[in-house]
Amino acid sequence: MTIVKICGLKDSENAMIAADAGADLIGVVFVEGVRRNVSLLQAEQIVSAFNTRAKVHMPKSVGLFANQSLEFVNMAVDKCQLDYVQLCGEETLDYCIHVEAQVIKQYKVNESSNVQSDRARIIRDLEQICESGCMPLLDRFEYGSLGGTGKTFDWTLIDGISDQIDFMLAGGLTSDNVGLAIKSVAPWGVDVSTGVETDQAKDPTKIIEFINVARGASG
Numbered sequence: 001m002t003i004v005k006i007c008g009l010k011d012s013e014n015a016m017i018a019a020d021a022g023a024d025l026i027g028v029v030f031v032e033g034v035r036r037n038v039s040l041l042q043a044e045q046i047v048s049a050f051n052t053r054a055k056v057h058m059p060k061s062v063g064l065f066a067n068q069s070l071e072f073v074n075m076a077v078d079k080c081q082l083d084y085v086q087l088c089g090e091e092t093l094d095y096c097i098h099v100e101a102q103v104i105k106q107y108k109v110n111e112s113s114n115v116q117s118d119r120a121r122i123i124r125d126l127e128q129i130c131e132s133g134c135m136p137l138l139d140r141f142e143y144g145s146l147g148g149t150g151k152t153f154d155w156t157l158i159d160g161i162s163d164q165i166d167f168m169l170a171g172g173l174t175s176d177n178v179g180l181a182i183k184s185v186a187p188w189g190v191d192v193s194t195g196v197e198t199d200q201a202k203d204p205t206k207i208i209e210f211i212n213v214a215r216g217a218s219g
Helices: 012-021 040-053 070-080 093-097 115-131 178-185 204-218
Strands: 003-006 025-029 060-065 084-087 102-109 135-140 189-192
Touching: 003 204, 012 025, 012 040, 012 204, 025 040, 025 189, 040 060, 040 070, 060 070, 093 102, 102 115, 115 135, 178 189, 178 204
Parallel strands: 003 025, 003 189, 025 060, 060 084, 084 102, 102 135
Antiparallel strands: none
């Protein structure tokens, strides 16, 4: 069964909708200066809401960080009771080892005209991430962006990789293409934020539809 992560939540109401619809992971963003950023207090309230009120399914919490101090990350883990930390910046694998939670490490897929070379590089890099004990999350490379661009990358670059490596897939996923993504590349998990928004705000209908389609595609 493919893991489903709903990311970039800013309020308890939509977090509860995602939890009750069957999301496995709920993500909150601690990166300063981005539109989905939440404070420690907001994140604590969101996580507390689905931990105490989820009716059927208890998701795990994920905090997103980028190029922030290890001290801040671990303080947020403790204060907000985060299950996972997702690192979206230039953090080294040595940094990851000292995070006091399970780590999801973003990997930006940078495409060139040489598919064979790109594929070999991706496999090599993902193996290093996994060997450090982290879960890779594949997103599209976009110059100057930390992620969350709402754009896909060429999935043929990772065709068959899931036979060797567990990874999460992000980048441009919506209810219209997540079923194809799951059937095509069989990721361990799928991650969505922009794809469940309307006018840059989380849309309950889109959240539920995305989860339902992902569940249907993964059996």
